[in-house]
Amino acid sequence: MGELQVIENKIRKKEAEIRALEAKLQAARIYVQALSDVRRELDGDEADLKAGSMVAMARDAIRKAGRPLHVDDILTAIGRSADSKSSLTGSLAAYVRRGEVFTRPAPNTYGLVDLEALELDDALPTSPPKGFGGQSPSFDADLDDDDVPF
Numbered sequence: 001m002g003e004l005q006v007i008e009n010k011i012r013k014k015e016a017e018i019r020a021l022e023a024k025l026q027a028a029r030i031y032v033q034a035l036s037d038v039r040r041e042l043d044g045d046e047a048d049l050k051a052g053s054m055v056a057m058a059r060d061a062i063r064k065a066g067r068p069l070h071v072d073d074i075l076t077a078i079g080r081s082a083d084s085k086s087s088l089t090g091s092l093a094a095y096v097r098r099g100e101v102f103t104r105p106a107p108n109t110y111g112l113v114d115l116e117a118l119e120l121d122d123a124l125p126t127s128p129p130k131g132f133g134g135q136s137p138s139f140d141a142d143l144d145d146d147d148v149p150f
Helices: 003-043 054-065 071-077 082-098 113-123
Strands: 102-106 109-112
Touching (some): 054 071, 054 109, 071 082, 082 102, 102 113
Antiparallel strands (some): 102 109
Protein backbone atom coordinates (compact mmCIF):
# COMPACT_ATOMS: atom_id res chain seq x y z
CA MET A 1 0.00 0.00 0.00
CA GLY A 2 1.42 3.36 -0.98
CA GLU A 3 1.73 6.43 1.16
CA LEU A 4 -1.08 8.11 -0.78
CA GLN A 5 -3.42 5.21 -0.05
CA VAL A 6 -2.54 5.34 3.68
CA ILE A 7 -3.39 9.06 3.81
CA GLU A 8 -6.67 8.55 1.93
CA ASN A 9 -7.65 5.81 4.40
CA LYS A 10 -6.88 8.11 7.33
CA ILE A 11 -8.98 10.88 5.73
CA ARG A 12 -11.95 8.52 5.23
CA LYS A 13 -11.61 7.24 8.79
CA LYS A 14 -11.48 10.76 10.23
CA GLU A 15 -14.48 11.85 8.11
CA ALA A 16 -16.45 8.86 9.41
CA GLU A 17 -15.46 9.84 12.95
CA ILE A 18 -16.65 13.41 12.30
CA ARG A 19 -20.01 12.13 10.96
CA ALA A 20 -20.43 9.99 14.07
CA LEU A 21 -19.62 12.93 16.34
CA GLU A 22 -22.03 15.18 14.41
CA ALA A 23 -24.77 12.56 14.85
CA LYS A 24 -24.05 12.45 18.59
CA LEU A 25 -24.11 16.25 18.74
CA GLN A 26 -27.47 16.35 16.92
CA ALA A 27 -28.88 13.73 19.30
CA ALA A 28 -27.63 15.76 22.28
CA ARG A 29 -29.28 18.92 20.91
CA ILE A 30 -32.58 17.07 20.47
CA TYR A 31 -32.30 15.73 24.01
CA VAL A 32 -31.69 19.21 25.44
CA GLN A 33 -34.67 20.56 23.48
CA ALA A 34 -36.88 17.78 24.83
CA LEU A 35 -35.77 18.50 28.39
CA SER A 36 -36.47 22.20 27.84
CA ASP A 37 -39.96 21.37 26.58
CA VAL A 38 -40.61 19.23 29.66
CA ARG A 39 -39.32 21.97 31.95
CA ARG A 40 -41.60 24.49 30.24
CA GLU A 41 -44.57 22.13 30.72
CA LEU A 42 -43.75 21.63 34.40
CA ASP A 43 -43.38 25.36 34.93
CA GLY A 44 -46.85 25.72 33.44
CA ASP A 45 -48.05 29.26 33.28
CA GLU A 46 -45.42 30.68 35.63
CA ALA A 47 -42.96 31.49 32.83
CA ASP A 48 -45.66 33.00 30.60
CA LEU A 49 -46.89 35.70 32.94
CA LYS A 50 -44.88 38.77 33.80
CA ALA A 51 -44.52 39.07 37.55
CA GLY A 52 -46.57 41.95 38.94
CA SER A 53 -48.75 42.23 35.85
CA MET A 54 -52.51 42.44 36.19
CA VAL A 55 -52.81 39.01 34.53
CA ALA A 56 -50.35 37.47 36.99
CA MET A 57 -52.23 39.04 39.90
CA ALA A 58 -55.51 37.68 38.48
CA ARG A 59 -53.99 34.20 38.30
CA ASP A 60 -52.84 34.48 41.91
CA ALA A 61 -56.28 35.69 43.05
CA ILE A 62 -58.04 32.79 41.32
CA ARG A 63 -55.51 30.32 42.71
CA LYS A 64 -55.99 31.74 46.22
CA ALA A 65 -59.78 31.45 45.90
CA GLY A 66 -59.41 27.91 44.61
CA ARG A 67 -62.29 28.38 42.18
CA PRO A 68 -63.21 30.47 39.13
CA LEU A 69 -63.97 34.13 39.85
CA HIS A 70 -66.07 36.74 38.09
CA VAL A 71 -63.96 39.53 36.62
CA ASP A 72 -65.43 42.01 39.14
CA ASP A 73 -64.31 39.76 41.99
CA ILE A 74 -60.86 39.47 40.44
CA LEU A 75 -60.56 43.26 40.22
CA THR A 76 -61.59 43.58 43.86
CA ALA A 77 -59.09 40.90 44.90
CA ILE A 78 -56.20 42.58 43.11
CA GLY A 79 -57.17 46.09 44.26
CA ARG A 80 -58.00 47.53 40.84
CA SER A 81 -60.92 49.70 39.86
CA ALA A 82 -63.67 48.89 37.38
CA ASP A 83 -61.81 51.14 34.89
CA SER A 84 -59.40 48.22 34.36
CA LYS A 85 -62.19 45.75 33.59
CA SER A 86 -62.02 45.83 29.79
CA SER A 87 -58.23 45.64 29.77
CA LEU A 88 -58.15 42.67 32.13
CA THR A 89 -61.01 40.92 30.34
CA GLY A 90 -59.26 41.28 26.98
CA SER A 91 -55.99 39.96 28.35
CA LEU A 92 -57.61 36.97 30.06
CA ALA A 93 -59.70 36.22 26.96
CA ALA A 94 -56.55 36.01 24.85
CA TYR A 95 -55.18 33.29 27.14
CA VAL A 96 -58.53 31.47 27.06
CA ARG A 97 -58.57 31.49 23.24
CA ARG A 98 -55.11 29.93 23.16
CA GLY A 99 -56.11 27.37 25.81
CA GLU A 100 -53.34 28.58 28.11
CA VAL A 101 -53.41 29.40 31.82
CA PHE A 102 -57.05 30.57 32.05
CA THR A 103 -60.46 29.04 31.37
CA ARG A 104 -63.84 30.76 31.02
CA PRO A 105 -66.42 28.43 32.61
CA ALA A 106 -69.13 31.14 32.52
CA PRO A 107 -69.50 34.63 31.04
CA ASN A 108 -66.98 37.06 32.56
CA THR A 109 -65.86 34.30 34.92
CA TYR A 110 -62.31 33.00 34.74
CA GLY A 111 -60.67 29.93 36.19
CA LEU A 112 -57.29 28.28 35.80
CA VAL A 113 -56.41 25.38 33.55
CA ASP A 114 -54.39 23.74 36.33
CA LEU A 115 -57.24 24.05 38.85
CA GLU A 116 -59.67 22.58 36.34
CA ALA A 117 -57.34 19.62 35.84
CA LEU A 118 -57.24 19.08 39.62
CA GLU A 119 -61.05 19.21 39.78
CA LEU A 120 -61.27 16.59 37.04
CA ASP A 121 -58.81 14.38 38.91
CA ASP A 122 -60.88 14.75 42.09
CA ALA A 123 -64.05 13.82 40.21
CA LEU A 124 -62.62 10.50 39.07
CA PRO A 125 -63.64 7.54 41.21
CA THR A 126 -60.87 6.14 43.37
CA SER A 127 -62.34 2.66 43.48
CA PRO A 128 -64.45 0.49 41.20
CA PRO A 129 -68.22 0.61 41.55
CA LYS A 130 -69.92 -1.67 44.06
CA GLY A 131 -70.24 -5.19 42.74
CA PHE A 132 -67.56 -4.70 40.10
CA GLY A 133 -65.70 -7.92 39.44
CA GLY A 134 -68.24 -10.05 41.24
CA GLN A 135 -70.01 -13.01 39.76
CA SER A 136 -72.36 -12.29 36.92
CA PRO A 137 -75.98 -13.35 37.39
CA SER A 138 -76.42 -16.98 36.47
CA PHE A 139 -79.31 -18.46 34.59
CA ASP A 140 -81.67 -20.82 36.27
CA ALA A 141 -80.32 -24.30 35.55
CA ASP A 142 -83.85 -25.76 35.67
CA LEU A 143 -84.99 -24.02 32.50
CA ASP A 144 -86.42 -26.27 29.86
CA ASP A 145 -85.43 -25.89 26.26
CA ASP A 146 -88.95 -24.58 25.62
CA ASP A 147 -88.34 -21.68 28.05
CA VAL A 148 -85.29 -20.38 26.18
CA PRO A 149 -86.30 -17.67 23.68
CA PHE A 150 -83.56 -18.48 21.15
